[in-house]
Amino acid sequence: GNIFSLLAEGRMIKEMVAARRKLKESEKKFRALYELSPTSYILSDFETGEILDFNSSFEKTTGYTKEHLGKLKVQDILMTVSKTQLHRIKKEIESTSTFGPEEQEYIKKDGTQFPVLVSGSLVGNKKGRKLLWSTAQDISESKLTEAQLREEKQLLKTLIDNLPLNVFIKDLESRKILVNKAELDYVGLKESDVIGKNDFDFYDKKSAQVSREEDLEVINSRKPMLRKETMSVKKDGTATSFLSSKIPLVGSDNKVKGLIGISLDISDLKRKEDELHDLINVTSIQNKKLVNFAHIVSHNLRSHTANFSMLLDFLVSETDAEEKNRIIKMLMEASDNLLETLENLNEVVAISTNINLDKKPVCLFEKIQNVEKNLTAYLKNHNAVIINDVEEDLEVKAVPAYAESILMNFITNAIKYRNPMRKPVVRLTAEADGDYTVLSIKDNGLGIDLEEHGSKLFGMYKTFHENPDARGIGLYITKNQVEAMNGKITVDSEVGKGTTFKIYFNDKN
Incomplete structure (x- = not known):
């Protein structure tokens, strides 16, 4: 028993020595780690x-x-x-x-x-x-790095906030995760109200859908969309034209994380471009009118001078006193006709060159009544009836003198070219059509063959009926007056039944 006891004690001492050795080794290792x-x-x-x-x-x-x-x-x-x-x-x-x-x-x-x-x-x-x-x-270095990153971030934000461009970054779901001041000013919201939102929160459904499709194309193709003209329409209906670029945002793992968007508001540029196009169109039209007018003047004056020349030749060679008096009378009539032609041409020039027209609200019902009063004897003489179905309080923006002249021309024409088989009736109505107020003047007269005469209906000195009072100047002047007020005229006619003229008064411009 003593032998076994001694053996057990020896084994325990050996284990204790081994444990102490391991403990010292661990302590050395810990001390090394601790110090190093x-x-x-x-x-x-x-x-x-x-x-x-x-x-x-x-x-x-x-x-x-x-x-x-x-x-x-x-x-x-x-x-x-x-x-x-x-x-x-x-x-x-x-x-x-x-x-x-x-x-x-x-x-x-x-x-x-x-x-x-x-x-x-x-x-x-x-x-x-x-x-x-x-x-x-x-953590001095990491704090310094953080401070530098904050400073760089602030510098970057200051830079993009002062760019005259709308700058934004979107994630893969087209949610905005960064926006600059110009973008915030455009949507009229604070940064906290924009971050995390997509275009459907700010624009109408159509604009937002177009933008989302552009985003997906850039993200999926990994190809930038550069300098594309786009139109954004806010939910309040405000439309803005942009020149937009969208660039895929690629992370360090070479995966697309979203996109960077840059947009330049070109609305003013587009307006100026449209104004320039309008000016070019107006200039082109005016040049065509000028060429046409020059041909008309040349033709008419040449006709008058030829007539004068012939009559003067007859007068010089004529010996009979009675015949001379007749030729002199013809010369006087030719002179009157020339003066009338010059007056007509002067009126056309005045309309075409007057760019400072003073358009005012004109009560259409009252203007029709005034014209009817001025034509009382003429209407009575031809047993004509005027039906004024225009609303009494309806106003159009027009040059008052032009409005009266237009009404006078169309009403007198309706009676001048009346159907001899029935009493002339002229009916006037009006309705709104977008930016225009449309005055319809319908008669039951002879009608016009538009297939034959439609292209030259508003030409100078063009007549379409054998009426001795026809001069072919009224419709030409009327059309110029309407166009000078940024309006237009359309016509619908059937031979033997009558004609309807529609005058579009531009109430916006």
Whole structure:
């Protein structure tokens, strides 16, 4: 029994020696890690804050050495921490035996400060003392990097906020994750009301759908969309023309994360472009009118001068006194005709060159009544009836003198070219049609063969009936007056039944 007891004791001693050896080896390894670690380790008294030990990293970081042990406290290396923060940390340790990680400011031996990320753990009692192991990682470089990134981000934001362009970044679902000031000003909202929203939240369904399809094309194809003219219509109906570019946003893993959008508001440019096109069109039309007018003047004056020349030749060679008087009478009539032609041409020139027309609200019903009163004898003489079905309070924007002239021309024409088989009736009605008020003047006269005469209906000195009073100038002047007010005329006619003229008064422009 003694032998077995001795053997057991020997085995136990051997195991204890082996365990101590392993413990020493572990302690050596821990000490090596402890000393070589780039993180500062601090052992302190939890109650008093006295620092009992620290590693070489702490020495290098703070400038304190082992000689300061026994005199150095945690409070000496900490920047002033509020009582609330200290109370919170103490409560956390007492509750969980750990605290952190959290940012604090340490003070070096030379008085300089630096930021650290601190965490700690309560490791138990030693001779009646609560010990606290703390780790402190110097985060000066990361804080400096963060500050630089913040500064660069602010510089970038300042740059894009001051660009005269709408700049935005969208994710794969077309939600906006970054917008600049111009984009916010355009949608009229704060950044917090825009981030995370897509185009369907700001624009009408059609505009938003077009934008989404463009986004998907850029994202899926990984190809940019550059300088494309687009139209955005807000939910309030406001339309804006943009010159837009969308570029795929590719991450470091070479996957598309979304897109970058850049838009330039070209609405003013488009308006100026449209105005230029309108001006070119007007100039072209005016040039055509000028050429046509020159041909008409040349033809008419040549006809009058030829007539004068012939009559004067007859007068010079004529010996009979009675015949001379007849030729003189013909010369006087030719002179009157020339004056009438010149007056007509002057009126056409006045209409074509007057660019400062003063359009005013004109009560159409009252204007028709005035024309009817001025034509009382003429209407009575031809047993004509005027039916004024225009609303009494209806107003159109027109040059008052032009409005009266237009009504006078169409009403007198309706009676002049009446059907001899029936009493002339002229009916006037009006209705709204978009930006126009449309006046319809319908008669039951002879009618016009539009297939034959439609293309030259409003030409100067064009007549279509064997009427001795026809001069072929009224419709030409009327059309010029209507077009000078940015209006237009249409006609519908059937031979033997009558004609309807529609005059479009432009109420907007």
